[in-house]
Amino acid sequence: MTVTADETAQPALAAGAHPTPCLVIDVDVAREQYQRIADAFAGAHIHYAVKANPEPPLLRALVAAGCRFDVASRAEIDLCLAAGASPGDLSYGHPIKKAEDIAYAYARGVRLFAFDSEGELDKIVNHAPGSSVMCRVLASSKGARWPLSRKFGCVPEMAVDLMKVAALRGLDPAGIAFHVGSQQLYPERWEPSVATAASIFAALRGSGVDLRVLNAGGGFPVSYRTPVEPITSYASAIRSAVMRHFGQDAPSLMIEPGRYVAAPAGVLHTQVVLVARKSYDDEPRWVYLDVGRFGGLAETEEEAIQYELRTARDGPTGPVILAGPTCDSVDILYQHAPYDLPLDLAAGEEIRILGTGAYTATYSSVGFNGLPPLRTVIR
Amino acid sequence: MTVTADETAQPALAAGAHPTPCLVIDVDVAREQYQRIADAFAGAHIHYAVKANPEPPLLRALVAAGCRFDVASRAEIDLCLAAGASPGDLSYGHPIKKAEDIAYAYARGVRLFAFDSEGELDKIVNHAPGSSVMCRVLASSKGARWPLSRKFGCVPEMAVDLMKVAALRGLDPAGIAFHVGSQQLYPERWEPSVATAASIFAALRGSGVDLRVLNAGGGFPVSYRTPVEPITSYASAIRSAVMRHFGQDAPSLMIEPGRYVAAPAGVLHTQVVLVARKSYDDEPRWVYLDVGRFGGLAETEEEAIQYELRTARDGPTGPVILAGPTCDSVDILYQHAPYDLPLDLAAGEEIRILGTGAYTATYSSVGFNGLPPLRTVIR
Numbered sequence: 001m002t003v004t005a006d007e008t009a010q011p012a013l014a015a016g017a018h019p020t021p022c023l024v025i026d027v028d029v030a031r032e033q034y035q036r037i038a039d040a041f042a043g044a045h046i047h048y049a050v051k052a053n054p055e056p057p058l059l060r061a062l063v064a065a066g067c068r069f070d071v072a073s074r075a076e077i078d079l080c081l082a083a084g085a086s087p088g089d090l091s092y093g094h095p096i097k098k099a100e101d102i103a104y105a106y107a108r109g110v111r112l113f114a115f116d117s118e119g120e121l122d123k124i125v126n127h128a129p130g131s132s133v134m135c136r137v138l139a140s141s142k143g144a145r146w147p148l149s150r151k152f153g154c155v156p157e158m159a160v161d162l163m164k165v166a167a168l169r170g171l172d173p174a175g176i177a178f179h180v181g182s183q184q185l186y187p188e189r190w191e192p193s194v195a196t197a198a199s200i201f202a203a204l205r206g207s208g209v210d211l212r213v214l215n216a217g218g219g220f221p222v223s224y225r226t227p228v229e230p231i232t233s234y235a236s237a238i239r240s241a242v243m244r245h246f247g248q249d250a251p252s253l254m255i256e257p258g259r260y261v262a263a264p265a266g267v268l269h270t271q272v273v274l275v276a277r278k279s280y281d282d283e284p285r286w287v288y289l290d291v292g293r294f295g296g297l298a299e300t301e302e303e304a305i306q307y308e309l310r311t312a313r314d315g316p317t318g319p320v321i322l323a324g325p326t327c328d329s330v331d332i333l334y335q336h337a338p339y340d341l342p343l344d345l346a347a348g349e350e351i352r353i354l355g356t357g358a359y360t361a362t363y364s365s366v367g368f369n370g371l372p373p374l375r376t377v378i379r
Numbered sequence: 380m381t382v383t384a385d386e387t388a389q390p391a392l393a394a395g396a397h398p399t400p401c402l403v404i405d406v407d408v409a410r411e412q413y414q415r416i417a418d419a420f421a422g423a424h425i426h427y428a429v430k431a432n433p434e435p436p437l438l439r440a441l442v443a444a445g446c447r448f449d450v451a452s453r454a455e456i457d458l459c460l461a462a463g464a465s466p467g468d469l470s471y472g473h474p475i476k477k478a479e480d481i482a483y484a485y486a487r488g489v490r491l492f493a494f495d496s497e498g499e500l501d502k503i504v505n506h507a508p509g510s511s512v513m514c515r516v517l518a519s520s521k522g523a524r525w526p527l528s529r530k531f532g533c534v535p536e537m538a539v540d541l542m543k544v545a546a547l548r549g550l551d552p553a554g555i556a557f558h559v560g561s562q563q564l565y566p567e568r569w570e571p572s573v574a575t576a577a578s579i580f581a582a583l584r585g586s587g588v589d590l591r592v593l594n595a596g597g598g599f600p601v602s603y604r605t606p607v608e609p610i611t612s613y614a615s616a617i618r619s620a621v622m623r624h625f626g627q628d629a630p631s632l633m634i635e636p637g638r639y640v641a642a643p644a645g646v647l648h649t650q651v652v653l654v655a656r657k658s659y660d661d662e663p664r665w666v667y668l669d670v671g672r673f674g675g676l677a678e679t680e681e682e683a684i685q686y687e688l689r690t691a692r693d694g695p696t697g698p699v700i701l702a703g704p705t706c707d708s709v710d711i712l713y714q715h716a717p718y719d720l721p722l723d724l725a726a727g728e729e730i731r732i733l734g735t736g737a738y739t740a741t742y743s744s745v746g747f748n749g750l751p752p753l754r755t756v757i758r
Contacts, residue, residue: 051706051748072706075749094706094748096653096667099726117655117665119726138657141708151665151708155658274475276496278517278533286496286530288475294742298673301680301709327430327451327473329520329530330680347478347498363673366745366752369430369473370454373745 020271020350021291023361023376025053027061030265030357034065037220037257040235047091049218049258050076052358057378058262059083070218070256074104081108093177093215093256095120095136095152102127114177114215116154121162125169132174133166134215135159137200139193144181144219145304153178156196160203167209175213175251176200182259182359183305184219185228187237191245194238198245214242214251220260224355225306231260259358266357268296268307268374272349273325284319287341289351292324292331296356296374298363300333308354311342318343326369399650399729400670402740402755404432406440409644409736413444416599416636419614426470428597428637429455431737436757437641438462449597449635453483460487472556472594472635474499474515474531481506493556493594495533500541504548511553512545513594514538516579518572523560523598524683532557535575539582546588554592554630555579561638561738562684563598564607566616570624573617577624593621593630599639603734604685610639638737645736647675647686647753651728652704663698666720668730671703671710675735675753677742679712689731690721697722705748 018024030053038046047070048062054076059069060083068089069080080090087109092102095116102113106128113128115121116136124133138153154162163173178193194214201211216238221228242250273288291297299305317340324331341351364374397403409432417425426449427441433455438448442463450456451473459469466488471481474495481492485507492507494500495515503512517532533541542552557572573593580590595617600607621629653667670676678684696719703710720730743753 054746054749071749073749075746075751079749096704098650098652098669116657117653119653119655123726150657151702151711152706153657154655158658271477273477274496274498276498278495278529279537280534290477294677298744323530325475327531332530347502362744362747364745365677365741366743367433367454368741370433370450370452370458370741372454 018269018377020269021295021374022269023296023356023374024267024269025055025058025357025376025378026265027057027378030058030261031061031065033261033264034062034067037231037255037260038066040231041253041255044253044255047093047254047256048261049093049256050080051362052258053262053266053360054079054362055376055378056083058265059085062261070258071110074101077105077108077110087111091254091256093134097123099123099127106131112174115162116152118162118165121166121169125171130170130172132172134175134177134213135163135166136177136179137193137196139178139180139196140189141179141181141184141219143184143186143189145183145185145221156200159200163200163204163209163211164207173204173209173211175211175215175254177215177217179217180219182219183221185221187229187234190216190234190238191241194241195245201246201249201251212251213254214246215254215256218256218258218260220255220257222260222263222355225308262358263355264357266355266360268353268356268360270351270353272345272347272351274347275345284321285345286323287320287345288323288325289333290325291353291374292326292333294326294328294331294365294368295324295371296360296364297324297333297353299359303334303337306334306337307356309339309341310352310354311345312350313342315342315344317341325371328368397648397756399648400674400753401648402675402735402753403646403648403758404434404437404736404755405644405758406436409437409640410440410444412640412643413441413446416610416634416639417445419610420632420634423632423634426472426633426635427640428472428635429459430741431637432641432645432739433458433741434755434757435462437644438464441640449637453480456484456487456489466490470633470635472513476502478502478506485510491553494541495531497541497544500545500548504550509549509551511551513554513556513592514542514545515556515558516572516575518557518559518575519568520558520560520563520598522563522565522568524562524564524600535579538579542579542583542588542590543586552583552588552590554590554594554633556594556596558596559598561598562600564600566608566613569595569613569617570620573620574624580625580628580630591630592633593625594633594635597635597637597639599634599636601639601642601734604687640737642734642737645734645739647732647735647739649730649732651724651726651730653726654724663700665702666699666724667702667704668712669704670732670753671705671712673705673707673710673744673747674703674750675739675743676703676712676732678738682713682716685713685716686735687733688718688720689733690724691729692721694721694723696720704750707747
């Protein structure tokens with residue numbers, strides 16, 4: 001749910017000005033993040049992963065800045081086109097699509113699709129004839145805070161075979177895609193997949209199929225409670241790996257940042273609903289917020305993403321367990337990760353959760369416990 | 380999202396008649412389940428846990444059948460009152476509430492509230508003066524498929540103290556509540572908490588505070604892939620435990636079934652988006668459905684709830700890994716639990732997921748990956 005322009009003037013952002021919970025997005029920050037990653041990866045095609053945050057003003061700012069887009073559904077295609085993107089700048093990067101959604105994308109001018117299986121390739125042949133395709137290969141996401149499983153990506157031998165089939169069936173075999181896992185902390189984790197991709201390029205060249213695009217995916221991390229390396233470290237590591245494994249035949253590089261662009265642009269305003277001790281022992285206090293795992297903080301599952309919290313005031317602090325507002329007992333944010341909040345914290349106080357611009361509002365449940373979805377305000 | 384009456388005629392329920400994914404609710408089944416549990420617990424107050432499924436036609440049917448309600452938010456109060464419930468039949472059973480939500484409930488005539496901490500008791504004193512209160516005590520949820528943590532419930536000593544405070548501050552100390560965890564399979568798991576409650580009743584009687592209500596919560600299980608004992612087993616076990624621990628001074632019994640009433644009433648119609656092998660090894664096929672963890676099947680987290688699947692046809696089957704339609708790699712339904720589906724299963728085929736009437740549609744994300752929330756159709 002987005003709020004209209006009237007409510008977005010900066011003066012309204014004083015503490016308590018928004019009914020909580022509320023996600024405040026600063027589009028300028030996202031634009032700066034885009035510029036930072038575009039500079040670091042100069043010459044690469046940057047496709048913003050719309051699923052991270054599809055707010056129209058954010059998309060419009062990125063269109064204006066020259067960004068391209070990675071989309072996962074019809075709705076995301078419509079949002080990008082409405083924001084002024086050209087269909088030629090869209091990549092339908094989700095390897096699992098309904099046939100009718102491929103046809104929908106094709107009818108709107110999208111000509112770049114990802115796949116990772118024979119069944120999906122069939123659908124693209126039938127519903128997006130002549131389009132360019134990228135085959136996604138399985139990559140290790142070791143070291144990622146939000147790792148990927150074997151859900152996406154085929155083995156390299158299969159990628160070689162499927163790209164030959166793609167060429168035979170009239171598609172344009174553009175390149176190889178992989179993803180090393182979201183919030184991937186280690187720059188060196190891209191190299192094994194770059195090497196794999198290079199071997200696939202080489203194998204196909206032997207069969208007369210010339211690939212030209214290396215899609216190194218997303219995963220570029222942002223600083224939550226722990227600082228991460230600057231984006232230039234990741235760019236250098238990937239560029240070195242490409243040089244090492246591709247040599248003189250360097251492919252065009254494509255990346256799909258989502259979190260990196262959107263996360264720092266968001267601050268979630270939440271309110272303490274209750275501070276409680278449930279026994280007389282000296283245990284941490286339970287602090288219940290009005291936002292939780294089902295209200296937008298889905299990535300706190302297993303405490304994977306540990307957001308930075310800010311209270312309005314200083315003073316002595318003590319350990320807390322942080323929980324969301326629903327009746328569901330899995331709706332606990334942090335009980336193992338150490339969090340400290342003021343000793344005199346009380347119900348009604350506002351807390352700000354930083355770095356919440358990506359993978360939050362759209363995850364919010366439509367109405368569990370009768371609670372409305374997380375509202376977004378654009379500043 | 381609910382569809383209007385025109386679309387709900389039975390003939391429309393033939394396979395493929397609904398765009399998938401779609402949750403079809405049969406209100407008659409919920410009414411029968413209500414009658415079954417009301418018969419088993421004859422004399423008890425049955426408060427349907429609205430969070431399980433708040434669809435208005437379901438609530439109206441339950442009002443007509445004489446059911447009471449357990450609510451967790453303003454919106455659930457409004458839904459119950461709109462369905463014809465009397466505010467006196469509502470229990471605001473969620474122990475964590477904003478002060479303004481307590482005031483809202485009180486203004487609409489709700490007079491029964493739960494709490495489990497001093498801070499919450501303060502809010503009830505201030506915003507719902509004179510109301511009846513239940514103190515929730517910590518219970519073991521060992522044996523539950525969707526166990527509860529230490530998020531709710533205080534220790535018994537604290538419950539004794541807080542109920543004395545409640546009486547002193549003008550509230551009506553009605554009783555003790557506990558919850559042994561959702562989809563609790565073992566009838567004997569209620570007894571330890573009944574014993575705890577009895578000791579609290581006894582301790583307070585010594586101080587001149589006479590409690591009268593034992594709220595044994597919900598948790599009553601339904602058969603998913605594995606049959607569970609009939610509801611009469613749980614009723615007998617609880618009744619015996621009450622007799623054993625309360626003797627002649629049996630309290631009024633109150634229960635809060637949600638899943639038991641609503642789960643069997645729902646069938647989720649979903650479609651296969653893709654069947655894929657990602658390597659040439661003999662591994663299970665990956666089957667991607669158009670509904671997943673973020674589209675309503677949140678309770679498949681850690682494969683806790685294992686739903687029964689139905690395909691339209693028979694024939695030889697083989698093992699599959701089941702995943703949802705989003706780009707998120709945690710959106711996998713079952714990769715450890717053994718599931719088998721037809722060997723020739725193909726994209727576009729419909730699969731029905733049984734027992735999905737509770738804790739599904741309201742958990743659905745508002746738009747992750749640009750996918751719309753799960754639609755409900757009432758038959």
